[in-house]
Amino acid sequence: MIQAADTKWIDFVRHILKWEGKQSKDPRDQAAKCVQPGQVHTNRGVTYCTFQALAGSLGVTPVTYERFLAMTDADAGKFIYRFYTDIKGSELPDPIALAMTEAAWGSGPNRAYTHLREALQDLGKVTSSNVEARKAAKLVNTDMLFDKYQARRRQFLESTLGSQAKYSMFVKGWINRLEDFTKKFNPPVITWGIPLFFLLLVLRNKLK
DSSP: OOOTSSHHHHEEEEEEHHHOOEOOOOSSSGGGGOOOOTTOEEOOOOOTTHHHHHHHHHOOSSOOOHHHHHHOOHHHHHHHHHHHHHTTTGGGGGHHHHHHHHHHHHHHHHHHHHHHHHHHHTOOOSSSSSHHHHHTTTSSOOOHHHHHHHHHHHHHIIIIIIISTTTTHHHHHHHHHHHHHHHOOOOOOOOOOOHHHHHHHHHHHHOO
């Protein structure tokens, strides 16, 4: 389980905030429906609708528009961690939990789990529920699952969303963000050949 004070989590929050920027009032964004025309609807990746729904339970008070505008990076981190707990990240391998939190932050928890079930299916594991998917995620190779998950996420961003005119202008940014995340949080691939060779060489020398 990743704790909010862990270096890994702090790095992840920094990654999200790097790409979210500060405030947005872009009328093309679906979050624009959360506010009056012309008002800021998203701050540090948190929409005003999400702020209204979760701020009180996270201790970010008062739950007002003024407080929303004054939200800090630390406040935003509380919302991001809530998404981690909502997808039950503690029951998943850490790299997968982070990839799913990133997906959930952008597209919602349901889409994050759709990607997981698709990625598992690509590895020959068919699941019919989120519970089954979480269990299966711990039984397959994490490196391979991470790669399949990111491939499914990319396919969704490029083909499903990117094929729609209202989203096409965002695709390049989404893919740059996806690639940045993969570079930072892709689990290391363990290559046994060379380390094993040197280990055997050391043992042989000790036995001489």
